[in-house]
Amino acid sequence: FLRSSEFLWQEGHTFHATAEEAKERTEQMLNVYADFCENVLAIPLVKGKKTDKEKFAGAEATYTIEALMHDCKALQSGTSHNFGNGFAKAFGIEYTNKENKLSPVYETSWGMSTRIIGAIIMVHGDDSGLVLPPRIAPVQTMIIPIQQKKEGVLDKAFEIRDMLKSNFSVKVDDSDKSPGWKFSEQEIQGIPTRIEIGPKDIEKGQAVIVRRDTREKIVTPIEKIEETLAEVLETMQNDMYNKAKAHLEKNTHIAHNWEEFNDILENQQGFIRAMWCGERECEEAIKDENGATTRCIPFVQAKHSDVCVHCGKPAKCEVYFGKAY
Numbered sequence: 001f002l003r004s005s006e007f008l009w010q011e012g013h014t015f016h017a018t019a020e021e022a023k024e025r026t027e028q029m030l031n032v033y034a035d036f037c038e039n040v041l042a043i044p045l046v047k048g049k050k051t052d053k054e055k056f057a058g059a060e061a062t063y064t065i066e067a068l069m070h071d072c073k074a075l076q077s078g079t080s081h082n083f084g085n086g087f088a089k090a091f092g093i094e095y096t097n098k099e100n101k102l103s104p105v106y107e108t109s110w111g112m113s114t115r116i117i118g119a120i121i122m123v124h125g126d127d128s129g130l131v132l133p134p135r136i137a138p139v140q141t142m143i144i145p146i147q148q149k150k151e152g153v154l155d156k157a158f159e160i161r162d163m164l165k166s167n168f169s170v171k172v173d174d175s176d177k178s179p180g181w182k183f184s185e186q187e188i189q190g191i192p193t194r195i196e197i198g199p200k201d202i203e204k205g206q207a208v209i210v211r212r213d214t215r216e217k218i219v220t221p222i223e224k225i226e227e228t229l230a231e232v233l234e235t236m237q238n239d240m241y242n243k244a245k246a247h248l249e250k251n252t253h254i255a256h257n258w259e260e261f262n263d264i265l266e267n268q269q270g271f272i273r274a275m276w277c278g279e280r281e282c283e284e285a286i287k288d289e290n291g292a293t294t295r296c297i298p299f300v301q302a303k304h305s306d307v308c309v310h311c312g313k314p315a316k317c318e319v320y321f322g323k324a325y
Helices: 019-039 086-091 115-124 154-162 178-187 199-204 224-248 258-267 280-292
Strands: 009-016 046-049 062-068 076-086 094-096 102-103 104-115 143-147 170-172 195-197 205-212 217-221 252-254 271-276 293-298 316-322
Touching: 009 019, 009 076, 019 062, 019 076, 019 104, 046 115, 062 115, 062 178, 062 224, 062 293, 062 316, 076 115, 086 104, 104 115, 115 224, 143 154, 143 178, 154 170, 154 195, 154 199, 154 224, 178 195, 195 199, 195 224, 199 205, 205 224, 217 224, 258 271, 280 293
Parallel strands: 143 170, 143 195, 252 271
Antiparallel strands: 009 104, 046 062, 046 293, 062 076, 076 104, 094 102, 195 205, 205 217, 271 316, 293 316
């Protein structure tokens, strides 16, 4: 998903009458992608502007969302480009303005690719397989009958499915495989929850909901299973985001000088926040020396020093650095 011979894009292009409208749309779409990643995929991000070296060739500005994977490498997860009117002038793309005169349009382009699937796997997955956030999971819960050949067990499993299917994506695994095998398959596939129901549960009028991320077991009366499942899925969604956020924060470091920068890169990795002079030659020298690249110039700036972390010249801005896929 991260580096293949071809990958699929969700991509958009717009034309605008003014530079201000194009800038607004560029920022709007970056925020759409950020909202999707954080609130649906449970992936925390750093938002910012690409340096001139890293921006789309010919664009006035490229904005990016950067995520941090389990191995502390950065992944560019979506971009939004403000093309200005340079391409329009070059290719003669014009519109008739309010003065009835031809004028070049202002363009934007923005996209997210299938590499975001790789991000979901690498941010949330564990040694047992996928862990899918409930809001994106194609199946939110798998009902697994225990001792399903006993009378009434399968009937109760399908009864629970019918109770849930109007509000949740739910399936029953009624295959002939053992419960343990079914548990393993559910975990590999990253299904957020499973519901276990067996003869003893039926006698007690209960079912057991098991979270994929923590393996926590929640016993619930069958008549309250819709309410309980909704709470479990919402809690899991929030917990997954918070866990990934803690990982991001733990592995984001500040470097005040070049010695600290290299020490972090060698011994801790992750994002490095540092001051930069703004010169391309310095940016390229950093990459040549240790492989770190500028990930973005964050919208919310902090000041760690008056000079560039690498060359010592007066600093112009704070930059997030990191090693990336």
